[in-house]
Amino acid sequence: MRIGNLDIKNGLILPPVAGYSDVGMRKLCYRYGAGLCFTEMVSAKGLVYGGEGSRELLYTSEEEPIRAVQLFGREESFIARAVQHEALAKFGIIDINFGCPVPKVVKNGEGSALLREPEQIYRIVKAAVDAAQGRAVTGKIRAGFTKGENLAIEAALAIQEAGGAMVTVHGRTRDMFYSGKADLTIIKDVKDALRVPVVGNGDVTDRKSYLEMLSTGVDGVAIARGAFGRPTIFSEVLGQSVSYDISELVREHLEELLKVYPERIAVNNIKKHVVFYIKGIRGNKIIKEMVFCAKTANEVLEALLPINS
Secondary structure: OEEOOEEOOOOEEEOOOOOOOOHHHHHHHHHOOOOEEEEEEEEHHHHHOOOOOHHHHOOOOOOOOOOEEEEEOOOHHHHHHHHOOHHHOOOOEEEEEEOOOOHHHHOOOOHHHHHHOHHHHHHHHHHHHHHHOOOEEEEEEEEEOOOOOOOHHHHHHHHHHOOOOOEEEEEEEHHHOOOOOOOHHHHHHHHHHOOOOEEEEOOOOOHHHHHHHHOOOOOEEEOOHHHOOOOOHHHHOOOOOOOOOHHHHHHHHHHHHHOOOOHHHHHHHHHHHHHHHOOOOOOHHHHHHHHHHOOOHHHHHHHOHHHHO
16 A cells, blocks of 8 residues: 555555553564554644643654654644654654544644534645655544544545645544444445555454455555554464564563553553453452552553563
8 A cells, every 4th residue: 555655565554552552562563564554643732732741642663664643633833843843854654643532632623623624624734745845744533523423534535636646534523532343334434536556444353353344345445453462463364373472562561561661651551451461361350459559660560471471
């Protein structure tokens, strides 16, 4: 798949996921077959004003073959300034979020609230493209804002006509959040309407659901929650057998976080990931309790020792 002037080895994508698509998760997902991984969502206005936390969210490792970031905001002037910010110079792909359903984002007229404003989507993407100096600008949308409201095609066309190089479509409306089932028909309709690559997102957790998403004709498939604690899913959906050690995955993930955060914060951040890493493991309740009591990196790793015993 080609995004702007970049060739992606495959259409498997780890999309931006707040609190999860950190540097450790991205490193492992790239290793196990993802063609492209995005940072967590970053506020354009926060970046411009030097808000706390942006630096950590934008940290990338040398092992990331392509660096992709996602911004959110509704004012094109701040989007443009963020794109031009020195912290984003290393990113070859800049995604704009038009799908976040979180109330505090929507109340500010950002994220999925913009689905009802295709003219503003156009202005935002156009400003980003003009500021990007040849780097690819992409957009992520949802099916609509409320049930039965299909806003995806108009929003996607606005992104394309403004110079966007790719559109990712989550097949749920904003009011569904992550409940119910993603509508593959809407994703197919967007694909049929656009010239640029389209990526389908929603409910891909195994090879069967991956093939179902591909049946819509999309150019790529985004796997978000299905990759929590399971970076190997990118190899698995391609039908490749993978052997791995859960304790080793957690150790590597945690090591990357320790390069960015003080130990206390890195340990707290890894805990939510561990819940998914150990899902389905015998005795996981006790392991989870021990991990949640851990205060150091060594204590986290020691709590995982029963997995291999």
